[in-house]
Amino acid sequence: xxxxxSRQDKWFRFKELPIIFVYTVLIGAFILxxxxxxxxxxxxxxxxxxxxxxxxxxxxxxxVITAGEIxxxxxxxxxxxxxxxxxxxxxxxxxxxxFILALASGALVGFVNGILIARIGVPSIMATLAAQFFWSxxxxxxxxxxxxxxxxxxxxxxxxxxxxxxxxxxxxxSLWALGLAVLIxxxxxxxxxxxxxxxxxxxEEVARVVGVNVEATKIKLFTLNGLIAGFGAVLLxxxxxxxxxxxxxxFLLPVMAAVFIGGTSIAGGQGSILGTFFGAYIIGSLxxxxxxxxxxxxxxRMTTGLVMGASVVLNIVLGEGKGKSLTxxxxxxxxxxxxxxxx
Numbered sequence: 001x002x003x004x005x006s007r008q009d010k011w012f013r014f015k016e017l018p019i020i021f022v023y024t025v026l027i028g029a030f031i032l033x034x035x036x037x038x039x040x041x042x043x044x045x046x047x048x049x050x051x052x053x054x055x056x057x058x059x060x061x062x063x064v065i066t067a068g069e070i071x072x073x074x075x076x077x078x079x080x081x082x083x084x085x086x087x088x089x090x091x092x093x094x095x096x097x098x099f100i101l102a103l104a105s106g107a108l109v110g111f112v113n114g115i116l117i118a119r120i121g122v123p124s125i126m127a128t129l130a131a132q133f134f135w136s137x138x139x140x141x142x143x144x145x146x147x148x149x150x151x152x153x154x155x156x157x158x159x160x161x162x163x164x165x166x167x168x169x170x171x172x173x174s175l176w177a178l179g180l181a182v183l184i185x186x187x188x189x190x191x192x193x194x195x196x197x198x199x200x201x202x203x204e205e206v207a208r209v210v211g212v213n214v215e216a217t218k219i220k221l222f223t224l225n226g227l228i229a230g231f232g233a234v235l236l237x238x239x240x241x242x243x244x245x246x247x248x249x250x251f252l253l254p255v256m257a258a259v260f261i262g263g264t265s266i267a268g269g270q271g272s273i274l275g276t277f278f279g280a281y282i283i284g285s286l287x288x289x290x291x292x293x294x295x296x297x298x299x300x301r302m303t304t305g306l307v308m309g310a311s312v313v314l315n316i317v318l319g320e321g322k323g324k325s326l327t328x329x330x331x332x333x334x335x336x337x338x339x340x341x342x343x
Contacts, residue, residue: 016274018314019262022307023278026289033293041169043288048174051284053078053236054251055177055277058258059184060228062276065259066188067221068201068268069117069124073109073131074229074255078248079139081106081233086148086243095158102237103230109135110226114219140245147244154241163239173235178277180228185273197221201268254283257304261311275315282307 031038057074064071081102088098109131116127153159164172188194196217199207204214237243260266261282262275286307287300295303 016263016272016278018317019272019275019278019282019311022261022311022314023282026282026285026307030285030289030293033295034289037292038289043292045169045171046288047281047285049171049239051280052171052173052177053232053239054255054258054284055280056180056232056235057229057251057255058262058276058280059177059181059273060225060232061255062259062262062264062271062273063184063188063194063197063221064124064225065264065266066201066268066271067197067218068204069218069221071110071113071128071222071225072125072252073113073128073135074225074232075248075251076132076135076139077106077109077226077229078233078236078251079245080109080135081230082237082243082247083139083143083245085234085237086150087142089150089153090148093152095153095156099158099234102234103227106230106233107223107227110223110229111219113226114222117222118215118218136245136249143243143245145245147242149242150237151241153238159238159241162235173239176235180231181273181277188271188273193217193220198269198271201265201270203269255280257308258283261308261315263315279311282311 027038037043057078061071061074084105085098085102088101089095092098113124113128113131116122117124160172162172162176166172166175186194188197196207196212199210199212200214200217207214233248236247240247258279259276260279262277262279263272264270264276283304286304290300290303
């Protein structure tokens with residue numbers, strides 16, 4: 001048993017090597033192509049400022065896709081929760097109440113998605129696509145299609161706490177995103193809830209047999225994803241000190257790309273938080289790197305496609321045979337251990 005756990009720990013430490021390798025090679029190429037830009041620290045501080053909202057969204061989406069589901073509504077949550085945050089602050093001048101309501105509004109969207117998917121049986125792609133249109137449309141209606149400036153929030157502690165500059169240099173949101181990544185990693189890999197997600201992604205029927213409450217787990221999962229998306233909305237709104245109705249609209253494809261090139265299986269049953277972390281920084285740094293290299297912005301999408309393809313191929317070739325099988329997961333499941341003790 002100890003030997004098996006040791007092998008599993010090694011797998012957790014090294015399965016993300018392909019995506020780390022791609023990121024290292026990419027940054028190395030940018031340093032060679034644009035040394036004046038990528039040899040200084042400012043470009044990296046820029047990445048730490050702009051990438052965290054998308055990284056936060058990608059972390060929540062990783063859990064959903066690991067469960068074999070999909071959520072296309074998170075970009076609408078960014079707009080809706082951003083509206084709730086800005087409206088509450090402008091109306092009542094209470095940033096912390098605005099923060100709580102913004103998270104709650106994201107959780108509400110996720111909860112509704114979870115009910116539709118787990119209880120009613122609507123396929124997640126349809127339920128969340130409908131939610132995307134509904135909540136983005138509702139945001140436009142409630143805001144009157146206007147963008148709102150919230151400069152006054154800079155005078156409150158919540159602004160430097162979440163998006164200030166530590167030591168006048170390091171963006172605080174990067175540390176919040178890192179902390180969330182660590183938390184989500186422990187949830188997925190070291191917690192009963194994460195084990196339930198992995199079981200559901202592998203096989204729902206087997207998950208039910210070993211005692212997983214599939215419906216409740218899915219509702220919690222989508223609610224958590226909505227909550228995380230609400231937090232991403234707060235980070236974005238605070239950084240920009242502005243709300244606009246289309247905020248988050250361009251996040252859908254980059255966030256999904258970060259998850260998939262990070263090694264999370266589209267079929268479910270396997271997810272990589274560390275891979276998503278590096279995937280988000282790969283996607284977030286590509287455009288700046290391509291432009292700084294003098295290639296031209298028109299090449300960004302093609303380069304993104306090439307990097308995505310290379311990352312996926314490396315994950316398949318180098319990661320083949322390193323994943324946990326369903327049999328291994330059953331053998332070490334807390335549910336199965338509980339059944340053995342009961343017997």
